[in-house]
Amino acid sequence: MNADEPTVLVIEDDPQIRRFLRAALPAHGYRLLEAETGGDGVTQAATRTPQVVLLDLGLPDLDGLEVIRRLREWSAVPVIVLSARGLERDKVAALDAGADDYLTKPFGVEELLARLRVALRHAAIVGGSQASAVFVAEDLEVDLGSRRVRVGGREVHLTPTEFKLLALLVRHAGKVVTHRQLLVEVWGPGAVGNTHYLRVQMHGLRHKLEDTPARPRYLTTEPGVGYRLREPSA
Amino acid sequence: MGRMSRDRRPDPVGWPRYAWGAGLVALCTGITGIMFPRFELSDLIMVYLVGVVVVAIRWGRGPSILAAVLSVAAFDFLFVPPHLTFAVSDTRYLVTFAVMLMVAVLISTLTVRIKEQAEIARQREQRTSALYSLSRALASTRNLDAMIAAVRRHVEEVLEGDLEVFLVDERGRLEIRAAAHPFARDPKETAVAQWVHEHSEPAGRGTSTLVGAQALHLPLVGSRGPVGVLALRLEPDRPALRTDQLHLLETFASQTALALERALLAREAHRERLAVEGEKFRNALLSAVSHDLRTPLAAIAGAASSLAQSDDRLDASARKELVLTIHEEAERMNRLAGNLLDMARLQASSVVLHREWQPLEEVFGAALHELESRLGQREVVLGVPDSLPPVPIDEVLVERVLVNLLENALRYTPAGSPIELRASAAPGEIVVEVLDRGPGLVPGEEERIFEKFFRGESARSRRGAGLGLAVSRAIVEAHGGTIRAENRAGGGAAFRFTLPVTGGPPEPPEPLTETGGGR
Numbered sequence: 001m002n003a004d005e006p007t008v009l010v011i012e013d014d015p016q017i018r019r020f021l022r023a024a025l026p027a028h029g030y031r032l033l034e035a036e037t038g039g040d041g042v043t044q045a046a047t048r049t050p051q052v053v054l055l056d057l058g059l060p061d062l063d064g065l066e067v068i069r070r071l072r073e074w075s076a077v078p079v080i081v082l083s084a085r086g087l088e089r090d091k092v093a094a095l096d097a098g099a100d101d102y103l104t105k106p107f108g109v110e111e112l113l114a115r116l117r118v119a120l121r122h123a124a125i126v127g128g129s130q131a132s133a134v135f136v137a138e139d140l141e142v143d144l145g146s147r148r149v150r151v152g153g154r155e156v157h158l159t160p161t162e163f164k165l166l167a168l169l170v171r172h173a174g175k176v177v178t179h180r181q182l183l184v185e186v187w188g189p190g191a192v193g194n195t196h197y198l199r200v201q202m203h204g205l206r207h208k209l210e211d212t213p214a215r216p217r218y219l220t221t222e223p224g225v226g227y228r229l230r231e232p233s234a
Numbered sequence: 235m236g237r238m239s240r241d242r243r244p245d246p247v248g249w250p251r252y253a254w255g256a257g258l259v260a261l262c263t264g265i266t267g268i269m270f271p272r273f274e275l276s277d278l279i280m281v282y283l284v285g286v287v288v289v290a291i292r293w294g295r296g297p298s299i300l301a302a303v304l305s306v307a308a309f310d311f312l313f314v315p316p317h318l319t320f321a322v323s324d325t326r327y328l329v330t331f332a333v334m335l336m337v338a339v340l341i342s343t344l345t346v347r348i349k350e351q352a353e354i355a356r357q358r359e360q361r362t363s364a365l366y367s368l369s370r371a372l373a374s375t376r377n378l379d380a381m382i383a384a385v386r387r388h389v390e391e392v393l394e395g396d397l398e399v400f401l402v403d404e405r406g407r408l409e410i411r412a413a414a415h416p417f418a419r420d421p422k423e424t425a426v427a428q429w430v431h432e433h434s435e436p437a438g439r440g441t442s443t444l445v446g447a448q449a450l451h452l453p454l455v456g457s458r459g460p461v462g463v464l465a466l467r468l469e470p471d472r473p474a475l476r477t478d479q480l481h482l483l484e485t486f487a488s489q490t491a492l493a494l495e496r497a498l499l500a501r502e503a504h505r506e507r508l509a510v511e512g513e514k515f516r517n518a519l520l521s522a523v524s525h526d527l528r529t530p531l532a533a534i535a536g537a538a539s540s541l542a543q544s545d546d547r548l549d550a551s552a553r554k555e556l557v558l559t560i561h562e563e564a565e566r567m568n569r570l571a572g573n574l575l576d577m578a579r580l581q582a583s584s585v586v587l588h589r590e591w592q593p594l595e596e597v598f599g600a601a602l603h604e605l606e607s608r609l610g611q612r613e614v615v616l617g618v619p620d621s622l623p624p625v626p627i628d629e630v631l632v633e634r635v636l637v638n639l640l641e642n643a644l645r646y647t648p649a650g651s652p653i654e655l656r657a658s659a660a661p662g663e664i665v666v667e668v669l670d671r672g673p674g675l676v677p678g679e680e681e682r683i684f685e686k687f688f689r690g691e692s693a694r695s696r697r698g699a700g701l702g703l704a705v706s707r708a709i710v711e712a713h714g715g716t717i718r719a720e721n722r723a724g725g726g727a728a729f730r731f732t733l734p735v736t737g738g739p740p741e742p743p744e745p746l747t748e749t750g751g752g753r
Contacts, residue, residue, distance in 0.1 A: 221597070
């Protein structure tokens with residue numbers, strides 16, 4: 001086992017999910033730590049300092065939100081929550097409580113690896129690595145420093161609000177950003193709940209950046225949760 | 235009727251009636267005094283007779299007898315010789331006195347009887363009209379509570395008391411319906427009602443059983459047995475019901491019982507129909523779930539066991555095939571589980587839509603994104619005009635509709651055929667269409683495919699019997715829209731649903747002023 005391999009702590013009471021992760025993750029270069037309960041999970045997160053935490057929201061001992069709160073008291077470790085479809089409100093609550101992203105059960109290994117990759121990259125940026133001032137994903141190019149946006153080499157003019165939104169999504173590229181987070185950042189805490197403001201701006205942004213706004217390549221909608229800007233091209 | 239007349243007191247009791255009688259005799263005496271010098275005694279007696287008749291008519295039997303006696307006395311004392319004594323010189327006058335008394339009694343008796351009969355006729359008339367209006371009120375509704383309200387209104391108006399109705403519930407126990415008067419909640423009264431119900435006999439105040447009760451309780455007996463109890467409470471200082479009133483109440487009760495029985499039977503029939511439908515639904519659910527779960531399970535179990543046991547004998551492509559089978563079938567089961575959950579959630583009566591104004595293209599994008607891997611290289615033609623106004627929808631649910639309709643199109647159309655997804659604005663609504671160029675729908679099944687667990691006869695509608703379309707319909711209808719399917723001109727199926735749009739979104743304010751750098 002390579003010591004450089006990133007460590008993933010999974011806090012999940014279902015043995016079959018852990019079994020699947022135990023088989024899948026090492027094959028893709030991750031070390032796996034397992035915790036069956038929220039309490040054990042918080043302890044292991046403190047003692048063994050994993051690089052990413054996968055947290056099931058339906059634990060028997062602790063509410064998933066409580067686990068996130070306890071972790072966030074002292075740790076910035078990326079947390080990806082696992083939850084079922086139809087429980088969008090739980091996911092949003094977890095994200096707003098400090099989780100970084102979510103995966104809807106059942107999920108495939110590809111999706112899981114993508115989330116882990118994004119989480120690790122953001123952790124590295126926060127940890128001091130140089131964040132690139134220029135975001136590139138396929139034909140989309142966003143220069144945060146000079147506030148220039150290009151699609152396929154052609155410059156696109158955004159309104160200040162659109163740019164603010166896009167810059168925020170770029171900073172979280174690959175991760176979901178909730179409606180609430182976007183509203184608070186762009187309009188202020190008073191705008192929470194007025195998702196409509198956000199949708200109007202996203203509509204404008206999509207029409208400027210996407211070839212087919214109804215089938216976006218860059219800015220995807222996560223119904224009931226928020227928006228996600230795709231990962232930057234490697 | 236005899237008992238009734240004994241109970242009746244049509245005129246005020248007491249001496250004024252007798253005083254009037256005596257006064258009239260005095261008047262007659264005055265008239266007789268004036269006539270006395272010029273008339274025979276036998277003519278004078280007629281004046282008194284007229285007076286007695288008038289008294290009998292106006293003030294009844296007692297005063298008329300008093301008047302007769304007084305008349306005889308006055309006549310004897312003043313006019314029959316020897317004057318100013320009660321002595322009678324001619325015995326003929328004794329006959330006159332006797333006739334006069336008899337006439338008085340006879341006339342007063344006849345008058346009283348006529349008056350009584352008039353009163354009875356009046357009451358019968360009143361009762362008939364009360365019964366008629368009650369039966370009309372009862373016939374005009376099939377609602378139990380409305381019936382009880384009608385009975386209460388009529389009985390309380392005619393008998394001036396507080397009325398309550400206890401009804402038999404499904405388990406044969408008495409329940410109070412819409413109690414309006416506090417006495418009905420008194421456990422003592424409900425116990426009396428229960429007794430009356432069990433024995434089918436009246437009880438309570440004014441009867442010989444359980445006389446301590448506040449109210450009079452009558453059993454409500456329909457053609458098939460007891461349906462409840464009617465309780466009438468009179469103010470404690472009022473006398474108990476007269477016999478005619480009791481008869482009236484009994485008639486009210488039997489009418490009420492028949493009407494309530496009719497309503498109860500209708501309710502029972504409705505419930506039975508629901509139970510049958512529920513049973514049918516459960517059967518369909520069971521067969522669909524067992525079929526739709528077992529089929530993918532069988533494939534998964536088979537593929538997995540092949541892999542587990544004969545891995546070394548399988549070549550790479552066979553292994554890949556088995557693994558893909560497992561993956562696809564697991565996804566199929568996941569979709570079924572998702573649809574079952576959606577259906578259960580939508581059927582819970584408390585579905586709350588989280589509506590927000592939003593451009594429909596967002597939901598289109600989300601649905602297409604979710605199906606990305608399954609769509610693969612399938613051509614998707616999008617038709618969303620830029621001018622499409624925002625719609626107030628629950629995006630999570632409407633996305634399910636699109637995913638279900640797109641999946642349906644994917645499943646039933648050949649791999650190379652295009653799928654179209656369109657939206658357009660119509661007055662008051664937005665119309666969304668999912669169009670394909672597959673084999674189309676079986677004629678006659680256009681409506682039925684939206685039924686839960688519908689399984690068509692033909693092969694093209696058999697596999698994976700849809701909950702997806704039933705879920706879609708439930709969601710669209712929850713939004714106040716409609717969903718429909720039909721065959722397209724030129725081949726293929728068209729699924730069309732509407733989303734109503736009324737009003738418009740609030741105007742967004744200016745965002746926060748820039749904090750990080752210039753514009």
